[in-house]
Amino acid sequence: MNATTWAPITVDATHFYLQVYFWIIVAVLGGLFLLMTFVQGGQTLFHTAKDETEEKAILNSLGRKWELTFTTLVLFGGALYAAFPLFYSVSFGGAYWVWMLILFAFVLQAVSYEYMNKPNNLIGKNAYKFFLYFNGVVGIVLIGAAVGTFFTGSNFTYDPVTRVLHWGTAPDGINLRGLEAAIDFKHGAWFNLAMGILLFAMARILGALWLINDIDNNEFPELIDRLRNIVKRCFVVLLVALLVVLYGLLTMKGYAYNIHDPAGKVYLEDSKYLHNLLSFGAIPLILFLVGLVLYVYGVFVTLKGSNRGIWPAGIGTVLIGIIVFVIAGLFGTPFYPSYADLQSSLTIQNSSGSKYTLEVMAWVSVAVPFVLGYIAYVWYQMKKDGPITKEEIADPESHAY
Numbered sequence: 001m002n003a004t005t006w007a008p009i010t011v012d013a014t015h016f017y018l019q020v021y022f023w024i025i026v027a028v029l030g031g032l033f034l035l036m037t038f039v040q041g042g043q044t045l046f047h048t049a050k051d052e053t054e055e056k057a058i059l060n061s062l063g064r065k066w067e068l069t070f071t072t073l074v075l076f077g078g079a080l081y082a083a084f085p086l087f088y089s090v091s092f093g094g095a096y097w098v099w100m101l102i103l104f105a106f107v108l109q110a111v112s113y114e115y116m117n118k119p120n121n122l123i124g125k126n127a128y129k130f131f132l133y134f135n136g137v138v139g140i141v142l143i144g145a146a147v148g149t150f151f152t153g154s155n156f157t158y159d160p161v162t163r164v165l166h167w168g169t170a171p172d173g174i175n176l177r178g179l180e181a182a183i184d185f186k187h188g189a190w191f192n193l194a195m196g197i198l199l200f201a202m203a204r205i206l207g208a209l210w211l212i213n214d215i216d217n218n219e220f221p222e223l224i225d226r227l228r229n230i231v232k233r234c235f236v237v238l239l240v241a242l243l244v245v246l247y248g249l250l251t252m253k254g255y256a257y258n259i260h261d262p263a264g265k266v267y268l269e270d271s272k273y274l275h276n277l278l279s280f281g282a283i284p285l286i287l288f289l290v291g292l293v294l295y296v297y298g299v300f301v302t303l304k305g306s307n308r309g310i311w312p313a314g315i316g317t318v319l320i321g322i323i324v325f326v327i328a329g330l331f332g333t334p335f336y337p338s339y340a341d342l343q344s345s346l347t348i349q350n351s352s353g354s355k356y357t358l359e360v361m362a363w364v365s366v367a368v369p370f371v372l373g374y375i376a377y378v379w380y381q382m383k384k385d386g387p388i389t390k391e392e393i394a395d396p397e398s399h400a401y
Contacts (some may be wrong), residue, residue, distance in 0.1 A: 016296045018358035019348040022083035023140040023329045029076035031321030032372075033316050035206070036069040037199070042207030043109070043136035046129055048226045056117075056393045057223070062298070063113045064209075068375050070110070075371055076162055086351035087336055093154050094167030095149075095178025098142055105139030108132075140181060140203050144196030145189075150328040151273065153255065153339035154333055155180060160350070170340035187193025187339050191248040197242035202295075204234045206317065209310040210304055216254035216387040217307055224357070227305060235299055249273045249327075253346055255337035264350060266342040284323050291319030 042062045049055035053230045081088045092099055108131035115121050116128035119233050155173040157166045168175025175182040180194045254272020257264050269275070277285040298313025329335030334345035352358065 012355060015352075015355040015358065018350065018355065018362060019083075019352045020330060021362065022079065022352070022358060022365075023212070023335070023348045025368065026076065026080050026083065027322045027325035027329075028318075029072065029079055029368075030325045031318040033069075033072045033076045034202075034321035036065075036072045036200070036315045037140060037203035038206035038210045038310070039066045039069045040136040040140050040207070041131040041203030041205065042173050042198070042211055042371055044204055045207055045211065045230060046226065048134070048223065048230060049220070053390060053393065054220060054223045057215050057220060057388050057390075058211060059113075059116070060393060061211055061240065061388055065210075066109060067378075068378060070106070071371070071375060073106070075368070076234070079365075079368075083353060083358065084346075084351045085353060087346055089163075090156060090158055090165055090346060091154075091178075091336065092353075093165050095146075095154060095181075097176060098146055098178030098181060101179075102139055102142050105142075109139075136203070136207075137200065140200045141193075142182070143226075144199030145192040145371055146178075147199070147324070147328075148188070148192030148195035149181050149360035150337075151252070151254070152181075153337040153345075154178075155184075155187070155340045156338050157341040157343060158338075158344045158346075161189040169215075170322060179228055188248075188252075191245065191252070194241050194244035194248070198238060198245050201234050201238035201241055202317065205231050205238065205299060206310065206313060208234070209298060209313055212302060213307050213310045216389045219390050223278060224307075231299060231302055236302040249277075255334045255342065257345075257347060259330050259332045259349065264347065266337070266345045266347075268342070273327050276331045276333060277323075277333050284326055287319055288323040291316040291323065295320065350360065 007238050020153040039062050043060065046055060046058060048059055060063055112131040112135075116125055116132075119129075122328045155168050155170045155175060158164070167177060168180075170187070173187055174180040176183070179188060180187075182196070183189055208231045212224055212227050212231075215223065250271065250273070252273070253268040253270055254276075255266055256269040257266045277288065294312045294316030296316075298307075298309035298311070298316065300314070302309030325335075327333070334347045336346035336351070338344040353361070
C-alpha cells in the first residue's frame with residue numbers, strides 16, 4: 001500500500017466529538033505549560049544578579065516552582081500520548097534528535113536544582129548554572145520550533161497499513177531527524193525559528209515578571225530595577241518575533257482536509273489559519289486578542305512600577321497557547337502535517353485512539369481538574385508566606401536551595 005493512501009477517516013459522530021474534546025484538553029494543558037515556562041525564562045536571568053544573595057533569591061524563587069512545570073509537562077504529554085498515540089510513534093520515531101535534546105535539557109534542569117549549591121559537588125556551581133541556561137534557551141527555542149512544525153509541516157511519510165515510517169523523504173528537504181525544523185528554510189524554518197524566539201522572549205518576560213512579584217521589592221530594589229529593564233528589552237524582541245509569526249499564520253498556505261470525507265484527502269488551502277481564527281464567529285480570534293491584550297497589559301503595568309503584572313500576563317499566555325493549539329488541530333486541519341507527502345499528515349481523526357479508548361479516557365479525564373487543583377494548592381502554600389527575603393534565604397531551617 002502506498003504511503004499516500006490512508007485508511008478511511010472515522011465519521012462516527014461520538015468518536016469525532018471525543019477527538020475534539022481531547023484536542024481541546026491538550027490545548028488547555030499546552031497553554032498552562034506555556035505559562036509555566038516562566039521557570040525556564042527565569043533561569044536565563046541569573047546574570048542580572050550582582051552578588052550571591054541576589055543569585056540565591058532568583059534560584060529559590062524558581063526552584064520552588066520547577067516541579068510544577070514538570071507536573072504540567074507530564075500531564076500535557078500524557079494526554080497527547082493517550083489520545084493521539086500515532087503522533088508519538090511518528091514524531092518520536094522520526095524527529096528523535098529534536099525531542100531527545102528537549103528531554104535532555106529538562107533532565108539537566110532537575111539535576112541542577114538539586115546539586116547546584118551542594119558542597120563539594122564534582123563539576124562546580126557554574127556548570128549547573130550553564131545547565132539551567134541550556135534548559136531555558138535551547139530547550140524552549142526547540143519546543144517553539146517543534147510547535148512551528150504543526151503549521152509548516154515535517155519531512156516524513158507514513159504507511160498506516162504496514163506502519164512503516166520514513167523520515168527525510170522529500171527530495172529537496174534536509175534530514176536531521178527533526179533538527180531540520182530550525183535550519184531548512186525552504187520548508188518553513190524561518191517560521192519555526194520565529195516561533196521558538198517568540199516562545200523564548202515570552203518565557204523570559206514571564207520569568208522576570210514572576211521574580212518581580214516573588215522577590216521582596218524593598219530588600220532587592222536594584223535587582224528589581226534590572227529585571228524591569230530586562231522586560232523592556234525582551235518585549236522589543238517579542239514584538240518582532242510576533243509580527244513574523246502572525247505574518248506567517250495569516251499569509252501561508254495551510255494544510256486542510258474535509259472532516260466528512262471518508263478518504264480524508266489532505267490539500268493546501270490559502271490563508272487556512274486565518275480562516276481558522278475566523279471560525280465560529282471569530283471566537284478564536286477574539287480570545288487570541290484578549291490574551292494578547294492581557295499579556296501586554298501585564299508588561300505595561302510592570303514597567304510602570306507594579307509587581308503584579310505576572311497575573312494578567314499569565315492568563316493572557318494561557319489564552320494565547322490554547323488558541324495556537326486550537327487552530328493547529330481543529331476545523332479540518334492536520335495538526336502534524338507532512339510536506340513530503342500530504343496524505344501522510346496526521347489529524348485528530350486518523351491519529352487518535354479507538355472510540356472505546358477515548359470513552360474510557362473521558363472518564364479518566366475527570367481527574368484533570370484535581371491535578372490542576374493540586375498545582376494551585378501547592379502554588380498557594382508556597383506563596384502564602386509572602387515574598388522571598390534575605391532573612392529567609394539565610395535561614396538554615398527554610399527550604400532554601
